[in-house]
Amino acid sequence: MNLSLFGRIACCLATVFWAAVTCRGDDPASAAEAAGATPPAAVQVRGDLHRSREIFATTGQGRVAFIGGSITEMDGYRPMVMDSLVARFPDTEFNFTNAGIASTCSHTGAFRLPSDVLSNKPDLLFVEFAVNDDQDAAHSYQDALRGMEGVIRSARSSLPNVDIVITYFVNPGMLQTVQNGKLPTSIAAHDAVAKHYGISTCNVAVELAKQIAEGKTSWAIYGGVHPKPAGNRIAANLIDDVFRHAKFSLADAKAASRQTFAPHPLPPPIDPTSFWHGRFLPRDAIALGSGWSFVEPTWKDIAGSFRERFAGRPLTVATVPEAELEVAFSGTAIGLFVLAGPDAGVVEFSIDDGDWHAADLFHRFSKGLHYPRTVVLKAGLEDGPHQMKLRVSKKKNGASQGHAVRILEFVAS
Structure with missing residues (x-):
């Protein structure tokens, strides 16, 4: 999984301009680090990374996880950060978890965190x-906050010693917002969470805007929403800035006096209905009615492209209107993690025998792809046990070819 030192150097030398603009060198004990240079405006160092540093330095083992969308899933900034960790802790054997899933937002992240990340008990x-909360989910401030606080508070509740770093990537609209002197909605919400929980952040949007203003780079060189090596190097360099100012290396650990660190403080939640109890519901919480089945779709016979990561698994499926099921859950929120393709339908739901409401599963990216998305049907419920009835609506999106509902997971918090 790791890029070699030679590979990183080759990447940086691919073009002289990229090397001059974006690469600082791979030595963790660089001159800037030794001098204790002030971090750039794009980096906010909060709290510390002492707990994972101590584990890496004293046990020779390290568990590190990355969660996000396609920017994390792809071989971009993540392998660069992995290589930096190996360079900083050369005697440590690392286990890396890539929990990036393309197209998914912080809501999906909060609901899948226990199974995809916390089960591996990461130290870091x-x-x-930020990008997927903006362009894929189009979350409001409240929704982006509920998702990110769900991720952070869930992680710190389950693993009180886990160290965390949040990175904000950028798309053209977000870049324009930053260039206009404002914060994109998703970044503002995520940053409120980071401040509240004392977590360091790396704002690629701010750094890229600065470098463009200085004539050092451009959006084309950065590489787009899915950055090229030059863009990913900007992100990795910002994370290295956090490492430097957190004194995060084997040498720093040896220079510090040995001590036991208390768990990270856990302040009251910003929003008590954030998705920090996010989880996938067990199958026995679902009572299937007529028209529903738990089966792997025959994808080759269904219009729309399909991502292989979802192959070989059964889904809860209905394709005809009025098919109904029931879900038992507890908490304040309920939703569906679905694959919404060209034939995605509309669902109707009633909670605790209340009024019926509708949710359209079809997404603007559904036209040619079975698009993975989480649709939160209801949030802000009174905390406690609930019963939901769910049925396929007779109505459908005007752009959809059908009424299909294909559910990867029922989610609750």
């Missing part, structure tokens, strides 16, 4: 959801 966690 990197989080990235």
Whole structure:
């Protein structure tokens, strides 16, 4: 999984301009580090990384996880950060978890965190959801906050010693917002969470805007929403800035006096209905009615492209209107993690025998792809046990070819 030192150097030398603009060198004990240079405006160092540093330095083992969307899933900034960790802790054997899933937002992240990340008990966690909360989910401030606080508070509740770094990537609209002197909605919400929980952040949007203003780079060189090596190097360099100022290396650990660190403080939640109890519901919580089945779809016979990561697994499926099921859950929120393709339908739901409401599963990216997305049907419920009835609506999106509902997971918090 790791890029070699030679590979990193080759990447940086691919073009002279990229090397001059974006690469600082791979030595963790660089001159800037030794001098204790002030971190750039794009980096906010909060709290510390002492707990994972101590584990890496004293046990020779390290568990590191990355969660986010396609920017995390792809071989971009993540392998660069992995290589930096190996260079900083050369005697440590690392186990890396890539929990990036393309197209997914912080809501999906909060609901899948226990199974995809916390089950591996990471010592250090990197989080990235700003772009997908903006362009894929189009979350409001409240929704982006509920998702990110869900991720952070869930992680710190389950693993009180886990160290966390959040990175904000950028798309053209977000870049324009930053260039206009404002914060994109998703970054503002995520940053409120980071401040509240004392977590360091790396704002690629701010750094890229600065470098463009200085004539050092451009959006084309950065590489787009899914950055090229030059863009990913900007992100990795910002994370290295956090490492430097947190004194995060084997040498720093040896220079410090040995001590036992208390768990990270856990302040009251910003929003008590954030998704920090996020989870997938067990199958026995679902009572299937007529028209529903738990089966792997025959994808080759269904219109729309399909991502192989979802192959070989059964889904809860209905394709005809009025098919109904029931879900028992507890908490304040309920939703569906679905694959919404060209034939995605509309669902109707009633909670605790209340009024019926509708949710359209079809997404603007559904036209040619079975698009993974989490649709939160209801949030802000009174905390406690609930019963939901769910049925396929007779109505459908005007752009959809059908009424299909294909559920990867029922989610609750």
